[in-house]
Amino acid sequence: xxSAPSGQAPAENAALAxxxxxxxxxxxxxxxxxxxxxxxxxxVYFCSPTCKRVFDKNPEKYAKSLGL
Ligand SMILES: [Zn+2]
Numbered sequence: 001x002x003s004a005p006s007g008q009a010p011a012e013n014a015a016l017a018x019x020x021x022x023x024x025x026x027x028x029x030x031x032x033x034x035x036x037x038x039x040x041x042x043x044v045y046f047c048s049p050t051c052k053r054v055f056d057k058n059p060e061k062y063a064k065s066l067g068l
Contacts, residue, residue: 020044023062024051039063 019029020042027047035046039059044066046052055062 020066020068022047022051023066024054039068042066042068 016029016031021028022033023044025047029045030047033045033047035049035052037044037046037052037055037059040063042063044055044063046055
């Protein structure tokens with residue numbers, strides 16, 4: 001694993017493709033995210049446990065903002 005600040009690794013792009021952004025704070029999905037909730041058939045990832053808690057309190061509201 002090397003981290004290249006310039007240029008984009010295709011494999012990494014594939015990993016990020018189709019991932020939903022954190023709907024609570026609007027941060028784009030990152031592979032470092034460890035928090036997630038399953039809403040219906042979609043897995044929603046969060047930057048922090050705080051965002052997950054906020055989502056879990058009102059998943060419909062945030063799912064709507066994701067277009068789910
Ligand atoms: Zn967040």
